[in-house]
Amino acid sequence: MKLDHFRLERYFAEYEFSAPFLLCSSDCESLALGELLALEPEARERFESLWLGYTESAGDPELRQAVTGLYEHIAAGQVLVHAGAEEAIFTFMNACLQPGDAVIVHSPCYQSLTEVARGIGAEVREWRGDPLQNWALDLQDLKSLLTGNTKLVVVNFPHNPTGWLPDAGFVRKLSALSERRGFLIFSDEVYRGLEHDPADRLPAFADINERAVSLGVMSKTYGLAGLRIGWLASRNRRLLEACAAFKDYTTICSSAPSEFLAALGLRHAETIAARNLKIIHDNLKLLDRFFAAHAGLFDWQRPRAGSIAFPRLQRGTVEAFCADLVEQAGVLLLPGTLYEPGSKAFRIGFGRRNLPEALARLEEYLQRQPDRL
Numbered sequence: 001m002k003l004d005h006f007r008l009e010r011y012f013a014e015y016e017f018s019a020p021f022l023l024c025s026s027d028c029e030s031l032a033l034g035e036l037l038a039l040e041p042e043a044r045e046r047f048e049s050l051w052l053g054y055t056e057s058a059g060d061p062e063l064r065q066a067v068t069g070l071y072e073h074i075a076a077g078q079v080l081v082h083a084g085a086e087e088a089i090f091t092f093m094n095a096c097l098q099p100g101d102a103v104i105v106h107s108p109c110y111q112s113l114t115e116v117a118r119g120i121g122a123e124v125r126e127w128r129g130d131p132l133q134n135w136a137l138d139l140q141d142l143k144s145l146l147t148g149n150t151k152l153v154v155v156n157f158p159h160n161p162t163g164w165l166p167d168a169g170f171v172r173k174l175s176a177l178s179e180r181r182g183f184l185i186f187s188d189e190v191y192r193g194l195e196h197d198p199a200d201r202l203p204a205f206a207d208i209n210e211r212a213v214s215l216g217v218m219s220k221t222y223g224l225a226g227l228r229i230g231w232l233a234s235r236n237r238r239l240l241e242a243c244a245a246f247k248d249y250t251t252i253c254s255s256a257p258s259e260f261l262a263a264l265g266l267r268h269a270e271t272i273a274a275r276n277l278k279i280i281h282d283n284l285k286l287l288d289r290f291f292a293a294h295a296g297l298f299d300w301q302r303p304r305a306g307s308i309a310f311p312r313l314q315r316g317t318v319e320a321f322c323a324d325l326v327e328q329a330g331v332l333l334l335p336g337t338l339y340e341p342g343s344k345a346f347r348i349g350f351g352r353r354n355l356p357e358a359l360a361r362l363e364e365y366l367q368r369q370p371d372r373l
């Protein structure tokens with residue numbers, strides 16, 4: 001399989017650990033090990049006596065049980081643990097697709113959702129959100145993309161990079177269409193739980209559609225990216241078995257300490273998500289104010305979910321803007337051209353505690369060089 005470079009990861013490889021102010025991170029503020037262990041009285045002792053042998057390849061039973069708490073109709077045996085969402089995407093696509101299969105992918109998108117399918121030799125078509133409608137998808141567009149042999153539709157709600165979130169009616173219509181037309185749904189739900197109004201939480205696809213697969217992870221909503229724990233949840237037994245068989249050639253099983261800590265985190269999922277949503281709400285107030293003050297420079301559409309948004313630069317090129325900003329002010333934004341050529345948008349992240357400081361640097365930069373843009 002030949003894969004193109006993961007543009008966003010190559011960009012992060014250059015800047016993530018050198019730029020002083022990351023203003024485009026997609027994850028929420030992380031926790032220190034001690035904070036996580038403090039969530040339960042026995043946790044530290046249990047962690048220290050953890051056996052460091054191989055774990056079950058489908059995932060530690062305690063972790064799979066904790067994952068079921070995020071779903072309505074998923075049992076522990078319907079969860080397959082992976083090393084992050086990234087590995088789960090890779091195993092799913094490899095287990096599900098053959099060269100020549102027709103696949104439709106919600107776009108713009110996190111690159112592996114399309115690139116791995118392309119690398120396998122699938123024919124990938126894009127189901128594009130409309131930038132003029134806050135990046136909404138239109139089911140009519142999907143109907144016109146579907147062919148007799150469409151095998152898979154890939155969606156990502158809440159959406160990276162735009163933060164778009166449909167309503168539950170849209171999700172149910174999409175699920176009904178999949179049943180009528182016979183395509184599978186791969187639903188990337190890594191930002192689920194970060195709805196800015198909890199009433200907007202969508203049902204997980206694995207709960208409402210027996211053949212669909214939901215993707216979850218510890219990195220975003222729970223701020224525990226360093227654990228590298230993600231999972232597939234599905235009632236589609238055959239598909240999950242095929243993914244498990246493929247995973248024997250990637251990691252076999254996940255890291256025992258990470259599985260222990262992920263299970264601990266998930267038993268306190270609501271507490272951790274609430275902490276991160278508080279950071280998001282505080283940061284969004286600052287962003288609303290910032291973008292209102294610079295309405296002649298940027299187009300800002302406040303998302304309804306997640307920890308990232310995709311504002312548009314009204315003039316100049318976004319690549320030059322981001323490059324100059326990181327060089328002059330040490331603030332990292334992510335040019336939208338890493339998602340699609342010609343983009344005028346940039347990704348901004350607001351799940352981290354240092355956003356006020358990073359935003360102040362951006363403000364200072366704009367004040368210093370009003371003519372640069």
Ligand SMILES: Cc1ncc(COP(=O)(O)O)c(C=O)c1O
Nearest residue numbers: 026084085086110160190217219
């Ligand atoms: C939409 C989406 N899916 C999957 C992933 C991969 O998650 P992880 O890096 O935790 O494996 C990301 C990470 O940015 C993402 O934004």
